[in-house]
């Protein structure tokens with residue numbers, strides 16, 4: 001399994017946003033929507049072995065986590081607007097302490113970064129993507145990897161400290177700072193080539 005965790009520092013936690021103004025008043029939810037596209041879409045297919053966690057930390061009810069599961073996803077299309085509508089449906093849901101399904105393959109919970117990382121650390125190798133990290137060399141083909149990255153803002157000191165507790169490998173994709181969704185494309189390609197032995 002390949003997993004991605006993206007922290008949306010200001011991403012809106014209410015369903016009250018306009019689908020025609022996604023990068024205006026949504027706390028850059030548009031960045032996270034593009035991450036969904038990059039995580040799942042292939043030409044004429046969807047990646048079934050990918051899971052994506054979007055950590056929404058914006059107002060009015062932070063945090064919320066939206067989890068997308070590749071082999072369960074339905075109704076996902078490549079355009080940002082229709083994906084935003086799916087996320088909005090998830091945000092409409094009243095959530096208690098348990099995760100709830102919104103539409104097939106899309107789940108929402110009140111979890112934040114700490115709960116998500118703590119849960120994943122049990123069974124997955126954590127890889128934190130940072131421009132100043134080391135070179136990534138995947139070892140085991142069947143290994144479960146979780147790639148952690150940030151939105152248009154870097155992780156703050158508190159998040160850095162939280163991640164440090166779980167001792168992720170800190171990995172760079174090169175010294176150039178890329179958009180988050182582009183990092184996901186690069187990692188998907190890197191892992192595809194590693195898994196298929198094709199260079």
Ligand SMILES: C[S@@+](CC[C@H](N)C(=O)[O-])C[C@H]1O[C@@H](n2cnc3c(N)ncnc32)[C@H](O)[C@@H]1O
Pocket residue numbers: 129130131132148149150151152153154155171172173174175176177178179180183
């Ligand atoms: C747009 S960047 C964050 C802001 C950026 N550091 C800046 O200068 O404003 C989004 C995230 O993608 C990841 N990222 C971007 N470029 C990377 C690279 N070359 N290597 C590893 N991770 C990268 C990091 O997690 C980063 O926080």
